[in-house]
Amino acid sequence: MSYVPPHRSRTGESGEQGAPGENTFGGNGYRSNGYNNGGYQNSRGGYRGNSNGYGNRNGGYGGGYGGGYRGNGYGGGRGGYRNNSGGGYNRNRNIPGQGRWVDGKHVPAERDTALELEYFGEAGDPHFQSSGINFDHYDDIPVEASGDNVPEPITEFTSPPIDSLLIENIKLARFSKPTPVQKYSVPIVSNGGDLMACAQTGSGKTGGFLFPVLSQMYKNGPAEVAEESNVFARRKAHPTALIIAPTRELVMQIHEEAKKYAYRSWVKACVVYGGASIDGQIRQLERGCDLLVGTPGRLNDLLERGKISLSNIKYFVLDEADRMLDMGFEPQIRHIVQGCDMPESKERQTLMFSATFPKEIQHMATDFLNEYIFLSVGRVGSTSENITQRIMYVEDDEKKSSLLDILTAQDDTLTTGLTLVFVETKRMADILSDFLITQNFPATSIHGDRSQSERERALEWFKSGRTPILVATAVAARGLDIPNVTHVINYDLPGDIDDYVHRIGRTGRAGNTGIATAFFNRGNKNVCKDLIDILGEANQEVPDFLNTISRESSSGRGRGRGGRGQSRDYRRYGGGNSYGGGSYGGNSYGGNSYGGGSSYGGGSSYGGGYSSGGSSRGGSQWW
Known part of the structure; x- marks a missing residue:
């Protein structure tokens, strides 16, 4: 059968029915009893039970998207959303991989070989990348922690402060030692403190908040849920932890990591995001949710529908916080934090994670955090020395030819490494991927105009190596952890x-090495000086043409870096005390930079804000 790229394969023949819990990769997508080529195959959309009935209390969720949830199923009878043991569903059912909280004690589930293979893979599988060959070099990265009562960092994964079950899962993931950000975040959260953490991409930020939050949840158990007279109110989800991130790809990735490290525990992780069925996500929440990951827009929607209560939130995490503000999400985030039933900052722990934190965003964080510790790991806003950077002078009309030369030269390694190619426009993403296919390079593309199922399929084919070249716009540039990416172009x-920093950070992750190639010409002179700085900081070669163009240019620095103070704690180094003027445009990030307009406007560079100004329910596909 000839190769068909995902963006051309919108429809396909039905896959054959698989056995419950079985998941095989077929010609046009996933073939199983639940998911086939972006659609759900059987009459009930893949929810299987003894009678193939969604409402069957003896059934399961099993078999569908990978067979992860098998056995006796969710539910616990009508009205049984909460029980005396706390949590979100009937804790007394024996669900593979799902532990329980009984009489104030954590009772882990038995080990499940199939789930461990699904979550952690086999040793040596490049698609389950763990620490790399340069991981020990992370010990040399400088760390600055400021604030009151900064605890001593940990040097190993030990109990305490990390829960013993979580340590077992970390070992299954084949991580042998904490990264610098994890060394500090674990004791800070364990001591009950708030944290603002800046760390370079690929430095373990996701584990930096999941490890300490899950450890504390395992220790303290589920919170009691207040009785509500309304029968529909009792079906609300009452999560203990809430994690917000800017894009649906990133929240899906965090959710996968949360499921992995919550394996065998009482904690059930859920994810909500735009571009997918809200009804399916509501059903997921009604089965119970202890740790919720979501995008700002979909979270607001579900809160307004009364499907989520934040009254039990003990741990609140903002990941890629600066990017969320850049995308115009501040009004939604403020509504979630200050306009709903989330506890006040003194009654919860708040963690903010990102690769950059300019002073203005640090000022804004004072509204969300309480007496926080500021953690700066490495040269924040810079790149990793694990990444070999190459800058090539290439005119626009020579780019395709140069790309083919690079791909041809590395052709022998395509079976073991993935190549991520970044372009600026959605149209170019499709044009370039089609061009590569005509040149016999298996490629696919991902951008904001593709449907959710197409994007998920493209990412899956890329991760699996079926299409080892992915052409992407900014949608995949920030935060995504795609294992085995060896080259970013x-x-x-x-x-x-x-x-640029965040794009090339898709390789060289977790101590592994990678290559980053960039096509530069005089049309990019606005970033020339900053690019020279980045190369110098990472001990990379600076081409002569960059120095020449930099001297010729009088445009100064690009907009993005704003000087070298953005990795510092402004409480120690001082600085401005308001958001007025400059790039933040006055009140509530209105003005030129964030779009202003109605309470959900702004964010034009990512497909518009919540409604691009106007009604409050625009539903941008970016959520």
């Missing part, structure tokens, strides 16, 4: 140097 350089 900036076909189009971004106009913001921070975007």
